[in-house]
Amino acid sequence: MGVLMTAVHAGPALGSAPGWPLVLYFHHVNAHVDHYTALNPDDFRRGLEIVLDGVGPALDPAAVGPGFEPPGHPSVLVTFDDGYRDNLDLAAPLLAEFGVKALLFCVTGKLDAAGRLSAAERAALPPREAYLTWEEAREFAGHGHVLSAHTVHHPHLPDLPPEEAAEEVAGSLRAIGERTGRAPRTFAYPYGLIPSGPSPVPDGVLAFGTVKSAPGPWTRRPRHIRRTYLPVGEVASWTRLALGWRQQWYGSR
Incomplete structure (x- = not known):
């Protein structure tokens, strides 16, 4: 299977389509993680200040799903991928400072595994291996954030047979629905890799x-929504x- 990817789109300066929300993605808020979407707490706070002031207010992720109608002004959707423990310990208090609610795409198998570890085992994990338990994920959601799906095992979906890719997606959607009591309306592709064949994402889910x-x-490309990041x-x-992201919202409008 191929991958839908174009190198010219890989820079963070290109945001969303005119009239549609800017979507930012992060993995960690942690000074001890070296990753292109991992910010230390001070920089994350500064990033929120700049984006909310320079682009527009944050969206409520609970409103995001099929049929979503964008507001008539520039806005921002904040998302996190994978479901790391520092999302609760370090990111959540900073999000609360600004009244921002986030969409957390969880690797559901990792949350299952985290719940089977002892407290000592979890304390010994490096940040890149320290995932939320389901109890902690529900605590995160209790602050008004939304849990959603990011596959069961975080594979490269284009490398899988179509039926396996579809089950990775469906399994994570089921797990989120069972754990939250609410069928998820969104999904994020691991590594941003989108299979070029039949979509593994079912109807009724934005990807x-x-x-x-x-x-x-989003109405034209509901399974290929672009996100960007703060370098x-x-x-x-x-x-x-x-x-630049704010100006792109206006485009040719």
């Missing part, structure tokens, strides 16, 4: 990529990025 996806109206170590560029 989010990364900077590997081209921007487009680590480049805080001085963020105000300019935010201005």
Whole structure:
């Protein structure tokens, strides 16, 4: 199977289609993680300030799903991938400072495994291996954030046979629904890799990529929604990025 990806779209400066929300993705808020979507707490706070001031207010992720109608002004959807423990311990208090609610795409098998570990085993894990338990994920959701699906095992979906890819997606959607009592309406592709054959994402679910996806109206590309990020170590560029993202919202409108 192939992958829908175009190198020209891989930079963070390209945001959303005109008239549609900017979608940001993070993995960690943690000073001890080296990853292009992992910010230390001070930078994450600064990033929220810049984006909310320079682009627009944050969306309520509970309103995001099929049939979503964008507001008539620039706005931001904040998302996290995988379901790491620092999302609760470090990101959640900062999000609360700004009244921002986030959409957390969970690797459901990792949350299952986290719940089987002892407290000592969990304390010994490095941040990149420290996932939320389901109890902690529900605590995160209790602050007004929304849990959603990111596959069961975080595979490269294009490498799987279509039926296996579809089950990775369906299994994570089921697990989220069972654990939250609410059928999830969104999904995020691991690594931003979207199979080029039949979509593994069922009807009635919006699917989010990364900077590997081209921007487009969600109504036209409901399974290829572009997300972007704040480049680590480049805080001085963020105000300019935010201005560009806001200008892109207006486009040719």
